[in-house]
Amino acid sequence: MARKFGWVAGTMMIGALWSSVASATLGEPEASITAEMQLNRASIKESDHGVYHVHEMLLPSGTMIREYAGLDGKVFAVTWNGPFIPNLKQSLGNYFTEFSAAAATAHGTRKHLEVRQPDLVVVSGGHMRGHHGFAYLPQGLPSGVSDGDLQ
Amino acid sequence: MSSLVAPALRGCAFLLCLAVVSCGGGSDSLSGGSGSSGTGPVTPSSNVVSVTAGAGPTGVNAINTLYTTVTVCVPNTQTCQTIDNIQVDTGSYGLRLLSQAVTLTLPVATAASGGGLVECTEFVDGYSWGPVALVDLQISGETASSVPVQLIGDTRYPTAPSDCSTGAPQAENTVLSFGANGILGIGPFAQDCGVYCAADIPEPIQYYGCTTSIECQGTLVPVTAQVQNPVTMFTTDNNGTIITLPSVASAGATNVAGSLIFGIDTQSNNASGSETVVPVSEQGFVTTVFNGQTLDESFIDSGSNATFFNDSSLTQCPTSGSGSTTAISDFYCPSSATTLTAAFELSNGSTASATFVVVSPENVSDTVTAFPGLAGTVPALPGATTTTNTSFDWGLPFFFDRRVINAIEGTATSAGTGPYIAF
Numbered sequence: 001m002a003r004k005f006g007w008v009a010g011t012m013m014i015g016a017l018w019s020s021v022a023s024a025t026l027g028e029p030e031a032s033i034t035a036e037m038q039l040n041r042a043s044i045k046e047s048d049h050g051v052y053h054v055h056e057m058l059l060p061s062g063t064m065i066r067e068y069a070g071l072d073g074k075v076f077a078v079t080w081n082g083p084f085i086p087n088l089k090q091s092l093g094n095y096f097t098e099f100s101a102a103a104a105t106a107h108g109t110r111k112h113l114e115v116r117q118p119d120l121v122v123v124s125g126g127h128m129r130g131h132h133g134f135a136y137l138p139q140g141l142p143s144g145v146s147d148g149d150l151q
Numbered sequence: 152m153s154s155l156v157a158p159a160l161r162g163c164a165f166l167l168c169l170a171v172v173s174c175g176g177g178s179d180s181l182s183g184g185s186g187s188s189g190t191g192p193v194t195p196s197s198n199v200v201s202v203t204a205g206a207g208p209t210g211v212n213a214i215n216t217l218y219t220t221v222t223v224c225v226p227n228t229q230t231c232q233t234i235d236n237i238q239v240d241t242g243s244y245g246l247r248l249l250s251q252a253v254t255l256t257l258p259v260a261t262a263a264s265g266g267g268l269v270e271c272t273e274f275v276d277g278y279s280w281g282p283v284a285l286v287d288l289q290i291s292g293e294t295a296s297s298v299p300v301q302l303i304g305d306t307r308y309p310t311a312p313s314d315c316s317t318g319a320p321q322a323e324n325t326v327l328s329f330g331a332n333g334i335l336g337i338g339p340f341a342q343d344c345g346v347y348c349a350a351d352i353p354e355p356i357q358y359y360g361c362t363t364s365i366e367c368q369g370t371l372v373p374v375t376a377q378v379q380n381p382v383t384m385f386t387t388d389n390n391g392t393i394i395t396l397p398s399v400a401s402a403g404a405t406n407v408a409g410s411l412i413f414g415i416d417t418q419s420n421n422a423s424g425s426e427t428v429v430p431v432s433e434q435g436f437v438t439t440v441f442n443g444q445t446l447d448e449s450f451i452d453s454g455s456n457a458t459f460f461n462d463s464s465l466t467q468c469p470t471s472g473s474g475s476t477t478a479i480s481d482f483y484c485p486s487s488a489t490t491l492t493a494a495f496e497l498s499n500g501s502t503a504s505a506t507f508v509v510v511s512p513e514n515v516s517d518t519v520t521a522f523p524g525l526a527g528t529v530p531a532l533p534g535a536t537t538t539t540n541t542s543f544d545w546g547l548p549f550f551f552d553r554r555v556i557n558a559i560e561g562t563a564t565s566a567g568t569g570p571y572i573a574f
Binding site: 059060061062081082083084085086087088089090096099100103104112113114123124125126127128129130131132133134 | 242243244272273274275276277314316317318319320321336338340343344345347351353354355357432433434435436448450452454459529530541542
């Protein structure tokens with residue numbers, strides 16, 4: 001299926017390789033291998049886009065998770081699409097608490113789940129058996145990358 | 152100006168509600184048409200059940216939400232209950248009942264791993280937790296035995312595992328938070344998960360085996376033990392559905408009635424063959440082309456209550472007031488009714504166009520429960536110069552003045568083999 005929410009603007013694909021390097025959660029170092037990825041037996045593909053790296057994780061369920069890490073090694077964005085919503089507690093890490101609190105407020109006011117805070121954006125849409133969404137840290141974007149580059 | 156609230160959003164449902172202070176009253180006139188191609192209610196028959204775009208259960212004040220009535224029985228008994236305000240949803244699969252609305256004591260299905268089979272259903276904006284129960288089901292003259300359904304909010308399993316809230320953190324386990332007494336998922340697939348859940352346990356976990364009311368572990372579930380699109384289990388007319396709704400004036404209408412017809416090419420009232428057949432992906436998506444963009448995560452969904460798409464040339468509604476009751480800013484408020492055209496990609500490489508109208512909801516009457524011009528935005532990542540869109544959600548407005556077929560996967564009809572959607 002088509003890739004969603006990929007990053008294309010102003011980037012160059014230097015290389016891509018299947019790797020045993022797993023990934024991290026939002027706001028945390030990419031070097032930290034999460035237990036979730038091991039538990040989920042995800043296939044991982046890493047690619048270098050100059051000012052950031054992308055870790056693509058294809059879960060056995062068919063859901064693709066992409067995590068974007070800057071040169072400082074911190075994950076600043078996560079996107080997903082596939083038949084199941086991913087475990088956002090894993091993907092959002094410490095931001096899940098903020099997301100949950102904001103989602104409780106957003107609930108009842110939005111047609112899709114959308115949280116837009118100064119330090120955190122999470123949007124989730126789709127339907128049963130087909131989901132997509134993204135999360136990013138507006139203040140965590142690497143120098144030279146703005147949310148305008150989110151494609 | 153009407154105040155608007157949006158309670159819950161189901162599997163697919165982008166739900167918005169008008170604060171309706173009264174209901175009942177007039178309905179829209181039927182549009183023309185003849186024979187099986189007409190829109191609006193059809194002649195009552197054993198394979199036809201009435202559906203209404205109404206206000207829903209007390210306090211829900213729904214708009215563009217289709218409801219019907221089902222009868223469930225304790226299996227192999229005459230102990231039955233008829234439940235109204237069941238939402239008709241072509242964007243999900245399976246019958247789910249809010250335990251609050253059920254007076255029967257229904258048997259819980261047994262998990263393959265032992266204990267009761269309990270499901271965490273991850274909807275877009277929240278989750279629903281409850282056991283899989285078995286019911287004998289009757290809808291109009293159609294019957295099915297021992298249908299696995301989800302009983303949401305059942306007190307026998309009071310606590311959802313923490314894993315359940317990791318997809319969408321908000322619980323939707325009550326009639327008010329769900330916006331209906333239940334939901335009848337009749338999209339083009341036969342189960343709510345399918346072969347994957349028979350072979351592996353997804354993360355977050357969807358199906359659990361619970362050895363006590365609170366001790367639950369993920370379990371594999373054979374395909375036939377999963378929550379089933381109940382149409383597939385009817386003894387007849389079990390290959391799909393047709394929804395016919397009348398045209399609705401742009402000002403909206405109250406309690407618009409139509410029909411849900413079971414079966415395709417099985418009776419004189421459900422012939423197919425003359426429709427435009429839109430192929431459906433394994434995730435239930437169709438491809439819509441709009442404003443030069445090819446949107447391959449689009450869907451046609453009676454459970455979405457508006458037409459959701461992104462068009463930066465349309466004026467969005469003002470962010471007015473404060474609090475949840477006035478949040479309409481994600482909807483479009485054009486100064487005058489705006490007619491637009493999009494197209495569906497068909498399997499032969501051609502396209503079929505569909506026009507739709509966008510009307511501001513700012514001045515809609517509080518009694519309106521059907522409003523074809525309701526439209527709003529969909530999630531899309533913002534770009535520096537353009538926005539990357541992937542989705543166009545054709546909600547209930549698409550169904551007005553149409554006869555929409557959902558053919559279930561693997562079934563043969565004159566118009567083709569399911570899964571497909573045709574109109």
